[in-house]
Amino acid sequence: MQEWLREEIGRQGGLTFAEFMANCLYHPQHGYYQSPQVRIGRQGDFFTSSSVHRVFGSLVARQLVDMWRCMGGGEFVVVEQGPGEGHLALDILDDLRQTEPEFYSELRYFLVEQNIVSRQRQSELLIKHQAKVDWALEDEIEPFSGCLLSNELIDAFPVHVVEVRGGELQEVFVVNSNDGFAEDLRAPSTSDLQTHLDWLGCGPVEGNRAEINLEAVRWLHRISARLQRGFILTIDYGYPSKELFAPQRRQGTLLCYDKHQAHDNPYQNAGCQDITTHVDFGALQKAGEDAGLQTLWFGEQYRFLMGLGFVEELMVLQAREQDPLRQRQLRLSLKNLIMPDGGMGDTFKVLVQGKGVGQPDLACARSISEIPLPPPM
Template sequence: MDQVDDGKLRGIILDRIGQRGPIPFADFMAACLYEPGLGYYTSPGRKVGAEGDFYTSINVHRVFGRLIAREICRMWEEMGCPASFDIVEAGAGHGQLATDVLDAVCELNSQLYEGVRLTLVEAEPSLAEVQGKLLERHLAKVSWSAPADLAEGKLRFSGCLYSNELIDSFPTHLVEMTPEGLREVFVAAEGDQFSEVLDSPSTPELEAYLSRLGITLNPGQRTEINLNAVRWLESAAASLERGFILTIDYGYLAPELYGPMRLNGTLLCYYRHTTEENPYIRVGLQDITTHVDFTTLALRGEELGLSKVWYGEQYRFLMAAGMMQELMALEAAAKTEKEQIAIRISLKKLILPEGGMGDTFKVLIQAKGVDHPQLLCMRDWGKLI
């Protein structure tokens, strides 16, 4: 294991435990990821790509953003081609995906582009400068918001909010089924190290969450309950006046996510392109993630006025949105056969299972105030090849 200095944030969390006693794992994870200036996502440094700790679909090829843009163009049409249209990216990172999306909208639909307003929502304010440079040609259309603006209802929009690998990074509660019933994992301190203790749940919402899904964990089974994902969706739904919410992330429907085959849940850490199961090391320096419960997002969405338009694997979404057309255009523009092969290899990562991203990632599209939209992802992509 690499020797890294995580002493400052470690000390802050240990002090909190010393003052309050053991804290829910969700609070520990929140500090590790979002402590101002020290958390994984709120400290300077590149987290994604070759220089970071993991890759996302954004890093594979700009076609990923172009295909999202194709679907956004269809959303605009299904909304009646309004004169103004908001595109909101939640968890905008360095701004590469937003750049790819807006570049493509500009190329594909000049009328939509004329009325587009792009809002970037990002927890790390220092990234605004990097985002601004990437989006330089579109700056007149770009504005910035903090996650709190969405959470507090200060951000209102009509159009499309999308996110890519955002919800998996929300702080989550850990629970375990014991002979005494459901217990929550709390983080305690032993000297300068962290340990776990099981205790009664910190909120009745945890048992209610599983009960609502009809889920009963097996004895000894541990899993995650992401209440923050539900709260985020509630905020997004309240902020959306009319339009769509497009969520891309790795996850499952509840029966698979909470099935007995997942005895230890899905929590994983990422550091320099390696996975780690121990969240109590490299505090603030490694990513901590869990798989998304898409069943709950869809169910809660319906209650909030968000109809489920489409749910499925990323490869199905990308193929139906026009992957083959994009591939053929790229190959036609390639100058050499070697370049063509490189393009094919890159795009395969987006759609292939078993080492690719095609079925690991899922896409959920929800709509508000748009009746029976006919989106690209709803086409039979098998007939488009």
């Protein structure tokens, strides 16, 4: 990957950070997400909520059932984009087959996956649901009614990196240096960057660096054009725009993951590490409204999971587990899904958008005061 990038940079005189990131992650031969290796879970580079515990998938399944009921039942299509190793799909389908057979019988589940080896692993994992599942590329998805689901998809879209210097928007380009890559601040490669910030009404302040995920907005428009009626359920780490561009966030949010080590240097191990940025949920909501979607719910992952029955699930699982050590392990791994500091509960957000479904009271919106807490010991 490094050799290819150096040649390309030599040929073009520099790549925007978005082009550099797109190649590091998705270059057909050398890109991180094109390689056959396992990327998620203990043997990979990072954990995702669905790789932590199957409870995550069971609770997302509760929300899908609720959406199906809100739509009056009948055929329901779930399109999961960026399904990783397929854990979320498996946990959802296992849960639904057992607890909601009627919904399961109405369901078709599409996985939008471009990597052939990942498709193969997903199809082996989902073998018992093979009559329900199918694979497609995004542009092969037919107009559908149901739910477009993603977990940690948008943080993997290539982003432009910008800085404000002397009141002017500048863009980071990647150039060759003696021992690898270096950055060069130049005039923006496209006027779309300034147009995006003007549309958003928000952006980085003088001296700060930030990422602009133009692809997230384009993606939402493409997806909502295919959604006839139903929901878009987006789970990812990120912030509302004002928090993302807050003056104290001087260096943006770019992070790399390599064998469970997080760091902020995208120029090492090109093609062998994940590169991510936090999602601008304000931009997703605003783009959705432009595209005819309503924001139905937005909040932290812990609130979403609690609303759907996290505490009740934890009590059932604890009661089933007799061994105190295993009970403790269970509590620790589940704690990860909801803990704010260092866990996934707070930085991770959930956005539910709807089209043609009115303003339903979604199951995830149940307030924490309605949760039956266990009696004190």
